[in-house]
Ligand SMILES: O=C(O)CCC(=O)C(=O)O
């Protein structure tokens with residue numbers, strides 16, 4: 001499932017974050033890439049260890065912790081520290097798959113997230129393109145909007161042909177590793193919440209909750 005979160009960042013958070021990035025020191029994205037990634041990755045990243053990066057991380061952490069939709073749709077357990085990417089004219093990130101784990105294997109990457117930080121009117125190209133066999137999904141959202149997609153999906157960032165594209169990119173571990181199980185739980189939770197809102201005394205609500213809670217218990221990975 002691909003999830004769109006329109007209000008991932010509040011307007012002022014996006015403005016502060018953009019200000020930090022526009023004034024920040026960037027380094028070649030290849031410094032954190034090796035092997036194949038170093039050949040296909042042609043972008044810039046906010047320098048590690050900088051004060052700007054600490055402030056940026058705090059903004060993203062707060063936004064992620066606040067987002068009800070992110071919690072409900074992903075059953076998120078942990079979020080990795082983001083990278084902040086800039087693609088100027090001619091830059092791109094070729095077709096690739098993201099690593100299955102981070103932090104020396106202590107963190108499993110279930111979901112990838114891009115928070116868009118440039119108005120789509122201000123650049124051409126730079127779409128985040130997911131490849132599902134013969135079909136592609138092209139994504140380019142407004143400032144402060146996020147897309148969350150399965151880390152299992154091949155993807156690339158198309159070359160920027162006008163302007164410059166800024167984005168924060170990070171990875172999520174879910175309490176439910178299996179995407180099918182996660183989808184079942186998200187659907188059942190939606191149904192339970194809708195029924196509870198509409199008819200809190202519905203007799204079948206307890207049965208639905210019993211099934212949902214037992215599946216959560218069976219599949220939860222603390
Ligand atoms: O910039 C993006 O939207 C995604 C970048 C990406 O695929 C990555 O950093 O692995």
Ligand SMILES: [Fe+2]
Pocket residue numbers: 096097098155
């Ligand atoms: Fe990627």
